[in-house]
Amino acid sequence: MGEDAAKVHQSPAFQRVHLELAPVLSEKLWTTSDVADFLCSRMNDSEDNVNSILVIHNTKSAARKLYTQLKKEEWVQDQGIQLYHLSTSMCPAHRKDTLDEVRKGLIEHKPIICISTQLIEAGVDISFQCVLRSLAGLDSIAQAAGRCNRHGEVESRNVYVFRSAEENLSRLKEIEAAGAVTCRLLREVQRDPQRFGGNLLSQEAMRQYFEYVYYQLDNSQGLDYLLKDKGTLYELLDRNRKNKDYYRNKHGHQPDLYWAPAWATAEEHFEVISNSTxxxxxxxxxxxxxxxxxxxxxxxxxxxRPEKLGELLREAQQYVVNLYEYEWQELSQGGYLHPLLHGNCWVLLEQAYSKNYGIDLKGEGAETSFAGA
Known part of the structure; x- marks a missing residue:
C-alpha cells in the first residue's frame, strides 16, 4: 500500500506544477497593490504565455479588496481581462453561475483572473495556467496546486505562495497555525534542499506536515475538544472523573462502574462543524x-400548507448564505434583514446583495445591481 501511494505521488500528475516559494521565503508581506503588480507581470510575460490566473486568499475581505483594486487597473481594462470573484458571501446558485462563466471563458481561451477564497480548493474541476496562494497549511496549498494545469495541458506550470499583508486571521486560528507549520517545513527545505526529495508536495512532506500539525494540536489540547464548564470531550468519553466525583460526594461511595462515559452530555455538546453562523x-x-x-x-x-413549506425550504437552500454573528449584527443594525414565517426565516434586502461580492454589509449592493433587475 505504501509503495503504491509513493508511486502515485511520483506520477506525472503530481509533477504538472512547480511550487515557486521565493515570494513566501522572502518573508515580505504582499499588499493588494503588490499582488496586482505581480498579476500584471504574469499576464504580460511572453515567455510563460499565461492567459488565466487563480488567486486564493484566506479571508473574504482580502479577496474582495483585490477584486476591487483590479477592477480599477487600466491594464486589466486595456487587455480585456475578465475578472471574477468567489466567496462564501455568495449563495450556492450565485457561485455555480460564476464558476460556469469562468469555465466557459477558459474553454474559449479568454484572458481571466479569478479571485477566490479557499472554497475553490475542493470539489471544483477547473484548471488555470497559474495559481497564487496566500500562505496556509500545506494541504490547502496542495489543493490550490490541483487547480493549476489540472489536466496536464502543458508539461508544467507555476504555483506561487505568498504572505498577505491584508489578511486578519484572528478569527481563523487554525489557518494561522497551519501556515506556521508550513513555514517550518519551508525552513527545513531551505537548510536541506534534498529534504522530501526536493518536493514540498511529496507524500513524505505531507506526512511530516500532519505529524507537526497533530503534535501542535495535542500540546495545545486542541484534540481534547474543550467544553465550557464540562472539561473536555475526551475526558467525558474516558473515565469521566468530574461526574464520578459528583456521584461520590452525593452518595458517599464511588459508582460501581469503572468506566462510565457521559455519552448524552458528549452528544449534546459535540459539533463536527461549529454552528456559529x-x-x-x-x-x-x-x-x-x-x-x-x-x-x-x-x-x-x-x-x-406544511407540505408546500417543506418543498419551498428545500428550494431555498440554493439561495442561502450563512452569516457570522458580527455580520448578522451589522446587517441588522443597517435594517437590511426582513423576517418571514414569524421570524423563523430571514430575507436580505436587495441593496445588501451585490452581483460581484454577494453579501454587502454596507448596503451598497444596489450600486452593482444585477442586469435587468
Missing part, C-alpha cells in the same frame, strides 16, 4: 436578471 435568504438574480430566489421568497411569504 445564522442563515439568510438572499435576492440573487442571474445575469439575465431572472430570479428564482425572488419567487421562492414570495412563495414563502404566502405559504400556508
Amino acid at each position: 445564522r442563515s439568510v435568504l438572499v435576492p440573487y438574480h442571474d445575469e439575465a436578471g431572472k430570479s428564482e430566489a425572488d419567487r421562492v421568497i414570495a412563495d414563502l411569504n404566502g405559504a400556508d
Whole structure:
C-alpha cells in the first residue's frame, strides 16, 4: 500500500506544477497593490504565455479588496481581462453561475483572473495556467496546486505562495497555525534542499506536515475538544472523573462502574462543524436578471400548507448564505434583514446583495445591481 501511494505521488500528475516559494521565503508581506503588480507581470510575460490566473486568499475581505483594486487597473481594462470573484458571501446558485462563466471563458481561451477564497480548493474541476496562494497549511496549498494545469495541458506550470499583508486571521486560528507549520517545513527545505526529495508536495512532506500539525494540536489540547464548564470531550468519553466525583460526594461511595462515559452530555455538546453562523435568504438574480430566489421568497411569504413549506425550504437552500454573528449584527443594525414565517426565516434586502461580492454589509449592493433587475 505504501509503495503504491509513493508511486502515485511520483506520477506525472503530481509533477504538472512547480511550487515557486521565493515570494513566501522572502518573508515580505504582499499588499493588494503588490499582488496586482505581480498579476500584471504574469499576464504580460511572453515567455510563460499565461492567459488565466487563480488567486486564493484566506479571508473574504482580502479577496474582495483585490477584486476591487483590479477592477480599477487600466491594464486589466486595456487587455480585456475578465475578472471574477468567489466567496462564501455568495449563495450556492450565485457561485455555480460564476464558476460556469469562468469555465466557459477558459474553454474559449479568454484572458481571466479569478479571485477566490479557499472554497475553490475542493470539489471544483477547473484548471488555470497559474495559481497564487496566500500562505496556509500545506494541504490547502496542495489543493490550490490541483487547480493549476489540472489536466496536464502543458508539461508544467507555476504555483506561487505568498504572505498577505491584508489578511486578519484572528478569527481563523487554525489557518494561522497551519501556515506556521508550513513555514517550518519551508525552513527545513531551505537548510536541506534534498529534504522530501526536493518536493514540498511529496507524500513524505505531507506526512511530516500532519505529524507537526497533530503534535501542535495535542500540546495545545486542541484534540481534547474543550467544553465550557464540562472539561473536555475526551475526558467525558474516558473515565469521566468530574461526574464520578459528583456521584461520590452525593452518595458517599464511588459508582460501581469503572468506566462510565457521559455519552448524552458528549452528544449534546459535540459539533463536527461549529454552528456559529445564522442563515439568510438572499435576492440573487442571474445575469439575465431572472430570479428564482425572488419567487421562492414570495412563495414563502404566502405559504400556508406544511407540505408546500417543506418543498419551498428545500428550494431555498440554493439561495442561502450563512452569516457570522458580527455580520448578522451589522446587517441588522443597517435594517437590511426582513423576517418571514414569524421570524423563523430571514430575507436580505436587495441593496445588501451585490452581483460581484454577494453579501454587502454596507448596503451598497444596489450600486452593482444585477442586469435587468
